[in-house]
Amino acid sequence: xxxxxxxxxxxxxxxxxxxxxxxxxxxxxxxxxxYRQDPGKSxxxxxxxxxxxxxxxxxxxxxxxxxxxxxxxxHITAAVHDLSxxxxxxxxxxxxxxxxxxxxxxxxxxxx
Amino acid sequence: xxxxxxKPSRDICQRGTSLTIQCQVDSQVTMMFWYRQQPGQSLxxxxxxxxxxxxxxxxxxxxxxxxxxxPNLTFSTLTVSNMSPEDSSIYLCSVAGGxxxxxxxxxxxxxxx
Numbered sequence: 001x002x003x004x005x006x007x008x009x010x011x012x013x014x015x016x017x018x019x020x021x022x023x024x025x026x027x028x029x030x031x032x033x034x035y036r037q038d039p040g041k042s043x044x045x046x047x048x049x050x051x052x053x054x055x056x057x058x059x060x061x062x063x064x065x066x067x068x069x070x071x072x073x074x075h076i077t078a079a080v081h082d083l084s085x086x087x088x089x090x091x092x093x094x095x096x097x098x099x100x101x102x103x104x105x106x107x108x109x110x111x112x
Numbered sequence: 113x114x115x116x117x118x119k120p121s122r123d124i125c126q127r128g129t130s131l132t133i134q135c136q137v138d139s140q141v142t143m144m145f146w147y148r149q150q151p152g153q154s155l156x157x158x159x160x161x162x163x164x165x166x167x168x169x170x171x172x173x174x175x176x177x178x179x180x181x182x183p184n185l186t187f188s189t190l191t192v193s194n195m196s197p198e199d200s201s202i203y204l205c206s207v208a209g210g211x212x213x214x215x216x217x218x219x220x221x222x223x224x225x
Contacts, residue, residue, distance in 0.1 A: 033213060040221075042204060043155075045213040088154065090214075097168060099145070100214055102155045 002027045002093050006103035014111055016078050021106050023072040023089035031092040032072045033100065034063050036085045043088065047074075079110045114139055114207050116217035124223045125195055132191045133220045135205035140185035145206040145214070146178070155204065161188050195224045 003026040013019055023032070031050055035043040047056045049065035049072060056063050060083065062075045072089055086107045090100040115138040125131050135144065146158040158178055159167040167180040181189045192199050202219045209215050 035216075042218045043216040045215065048213045090155075097160065099157055099160065099170075100155075101157075104154045 002029070002091060002101045004089060004091050004101050004103040006087075006089055006106050008106060009104055010107050012109045012111060013076075013079055015080055018075070018077050019079065020073050020075045021087065021108075023074070023091075023103055025070045025091045025101075027093075028067075028070075029091045029094055030067055032065050033090045033092075034072070034074055035088045035090065037088065037105070038085050046087075076108075081110050081112055084108055084110045114141065114209055114215045116205060116207060116215060118203075118205060118217040118220050120220060121218065122221040122223075124225060127196050127224055129195055130191055130193045131195065131222060132189050133203055133205075135188045135190070135217055137186045137207055141207040142185070143208055144182065144188045145208075146180065146188070146190045147204045147206060147216075149202040149204065149219075151200070158190070158203075192222065195222075197224045200224045 005024045007022045033048050034046040036046050037043050047063040049063060052067040054065045060077045065072045086105045088102050088105045090102045093099050117136045119134045123131055144161045147155045148158055149155045157170050158173045159169045159180055161167045161180050161182040163182050163185050177193055179191045200223050202221050204219045205217045206214050
C-alpha cells in the first residue's frame with residue numbers, strides 16, 4: 001500500500017527566508033503532484049512532476065522529483081506572507097486502478 | 113483545464129438524515145473521484161465513479177453509506193446517508209486532466225449536528 005509522508009507538517013518562517021519541504025513515498029510511482037490549499041478553500045494545483053529529475057518552478061516555489069529515492073522537494077525562496085497556506089503532495093498509484101494518495105499536508109505560516 | 117462546480121457549497125444537517133451532493137464538470141470526463149477531508153486533515157478517496165458502471169469504493173467506505181450516481185460524462189452525485197456528527201467534513205469531487213493534473217471542485221462543507 002502506497003504511503004506518502006510530508007516533512008515538516010508545520011512550518012513558521014520569516015519573510016525573506018528560504019526553506020525546503022519534503023515528500024517521501026513508499027512504492028514506485030512516476031507522477032507526483034503538489035497542491036496548495038488556503039483556509040476554507042479547495043485545492044489549487046501547483047505542480048505536476050512526471051519523470052525522474054523533473055524540476056518545475058513558479059514564482060518563489062520550485063519542485064523537484066527523484067523517483068529513485070522516492071522523494072520530492074518543494075523549495076521556497078525568499079518567502080512572502082502570501083505563501084501562507086497548507087501544501088499537499090500527492091502520488092499517483094501505479095498498476096490496476098490509478099488513484100491519488102495524499103500526504104498529511106504541511107501548514108506554512110510566513111511571518112512579516 | 114476542467115471547471116468543476118458543486119452543490120450545495122455548504123449545509124448543516126441533523127443526524128439521521130441524508131444529503132446529496134452534486135458535481136458538474138464543464139467537459140466530458142471518464143473518471144470522477146469523490147474525496148473526504150475531515151477537519152484539519154488530509155484528503156481521503158471515497159470512491160471512483162465511472163460512467164455506466166458501479167462506483168469503486170476504497171477500504172472503509174461502503175455503498176450503503178455513500179451511494180454514488182454517474183448518469184453521464186459530466187455529472188455525478190454523492191449521497192451521505194444516515195448522517196452522524198463524524199460525517200462532518202468537506203466533500204470534494206475531482207476529475208483527471210490527463211497528464212496535466214487532477215482538478216478539484218470547490219468542495220461541500222457539511223456540518224452534522
